[in-house]
Amino acid sequence: MLGKLLKYEWKATSRVFLPFYGAILLFAxxxxxxxxxNQGNTEKGGLLAIPSGLAMMVYVLAIxxxxxxxxxxxxxxxxxxxxxxxxxxxxxxxxTPQQNIVAKLLMSVAWEVISFLVVILSLFAMLAQADFxxxxxxxxxxxxxxxxxFDKNVFIAWMVASVFVSLFSSILYIYASISIxxxxxxxxxxxxxxxxxxxxxxxxxVSSIIVAIIYVINPNGINIDESQLTTGLMSLFFGSILLLxxxxxxxxxxxxxxxxxxxxxxx
Amino acid sequence: MNPILECxxxxxxxxxxxxxxDVNLTVNRGRIVGLLGPNGSGKSTLIKLANGLITPTKGExxxxxxxxxxxxxxxxxxxxxxxxxxDWMRVKDIIELFTDFYENFNPKKAYxxxxxxxxxxxDRLKTMSKGTKEKVQLILVxxxxxxxxxxxxxxxGVDPAARDYIINTIITNYNExxxxxxxxxxxxxxxQVLDDVIIISNGCITMKGSVDELRTQYxxxxxxxxxxxxxx
Numbered sequence: 001m002l003g004k005l006l007k008y009e010w011k012a013t014s015r016v017f018l019p020f021y022g023a024i025l026l027f028a029x030x031x032x033x034x035x036x037x038n039q040g041n042t043e044k045g046g047l048l049a050i051p052s053g054l055a056m057m058v059y060v061l062a063i064x065x066x067x068x069x070x071x072x073x074x075x076x077x078x079x080x081x082x083x084x085x086x087x088x089x090x091x092x093x094x095x096t097p098q099q100n101i102v103a104k105l106l107m108s109v110a111w112e113v114i115s116f117l118v119v120i121l122s123l124f125a126m127l128a129q130a131d132f133x134x135x136x137x138x139x140x141x142x143x144x145x146x147x148x149x150f151d152k153n154v155f156i157a158w159m160v161a162s163v164f165v166s167l168f169s170s171i172l173y174i175y176a177s178i179s180i181x182x183x184x185x186x187x188x189x190x191x192x193x194x195x196x197x198x199x200x201x202x203x204x205x206v207s208s209i210i211v212a213i214i215y216v217i218n219p220n221g222i223n224i225d226e227s228q229l230t231t232g233l234m235s236l237f238f239g240s241i242l243l244l245x246x247x248x249x250x251x252x253x254x255x256x257x258x259x260x261x262x263x264x265x266x267x
Numbered sequence: 268m269n270p271i272l273e274c275x276x277x278x279x280x281x282x283x284x285x286x287x288x289d290v291n292l293t294v295n296r297g298r299i300v301g302l303l304g305p306n307g308s309g310k311s312t313l314i315k316l317a318n319g320l321i322t323p324t325k326g327e328x329x330x331x332x333x334x335x336x337x338x339x340x341x342x343x344x345x346x347x348x349x350x351x352x353x354d355w356m357r358v359k360d361i362i363e364l365f366t367d368f369y370e371n372f373n374p375k376k377a378y379x380x381x382x383x384x385x386x387x388x389x390d391r392l393k394t395m396s397k398g399t400k401e402k403v404q405l406i407l408v409x410x411x412x413x414x415x416x417x418x419x420x421x422x423x424g425v426d427p428a429a430r431d432y433i434i435n436t437i438i439t440n441y442n443e444x445x446x447x448x449x450x451x452x453x454x455x456x457x458x459q460v461l462d463d464v465i466i467i468s469n470g471c472i473t474m475k476g477s478v479d480e481l482r483t484q485y486x487x488x489x490x491x492x493x494x495x496x497x498x499x
Contacts, residue, residue: 004367011360012353081353088351092318093368094340185281266320 278325
């Protein structure tokens, strides 16, 4: 059932995203074309100045628009499709509310990742020269030559894990806010904003309490000199933050799940 | 076999106002039941409760002895009063969706009915008139081989000829052991196909029974009884 929901979620959302991705890639190539044309041209201005300037502007706008779109669509799918008129279909299909939430979550994460990859791809299409790989290798070598006491591969692993957990957690945070808004008969939108702020407050409070506890245990707190940051310490630091984020994410998921299971009230 | 639909002391209130108060009801299998009442009397609320789209404030509602959930949704076919399908979808996309999710959905039946009503399966919903959209929704609902059909105002927005077709579709397309619950205020149109009647007003059931019994008891048609009871 989850697979089927994902299939329809894809159908409903891809028709919105694919044109934007097409525009990004198209304008990246157009820009590359203008770069090639401008190569011999050292004087400022000239025939191509306006079109190439415009093309670059459109490219940047298309990227900005896509990231905004990813965010807006993520909210819309939950607020409109699941809890609006279309909810009459979603909640009469023989699927559980959990499956509905997870389908929307997975698809939203997927689009965030795909949008990012498309932008990277477009930058590559626009800027990549023959010596690109050489320069890229230089960058990586410099990174690995940076002298710090921790294992850099572990560091990268923690970074990637953090990004993924944040993706899931932030989306679930918004779902939870919208779900709480649903509990109110009127002013659902305002209630959702209120819940958004309230949940933020709660998560900040919990984080502050934890930091306070750390300072009580170790009066030096978490100030560590870069030269003392061993892999173990670094993992402890990132691991704890990651764990906290995961717990918050689970909390947000439980909020949405309980509300949609036991307190659903579609208008 | 247990009744297909049962309400026990069922109540639903919104911000202190009662939409349904203490409803006790048993609907048996194989009956065509009319849920009749003026606007705002609680008909849609009752149907939405049966579908698990809203949750009771008091009491319980049972479909085939179970609370509304994945299992009951498999055997209930619901026609809401509103357009609930995505506008951008084509009719054939929606048929594919229903075929995917519902084991008891019969796509051939759906295509047959679409053809009889001259509706093109390639059309997108957003290009259709309200009446045509309603017909599409009804076709989808009646193409399922369900145990309980819940139709919320199925003939409200369509012309009289289409109304006759719809009522005819309802009685010829469901299986004998299935129950059809039709909520409407166009009583004269449906009266002749109903077995039983439930009259609801201000969230409370004021009258229920078989159509024959009530007609004999009051010596008039259900339509006339309704007009009298609810005279403004």
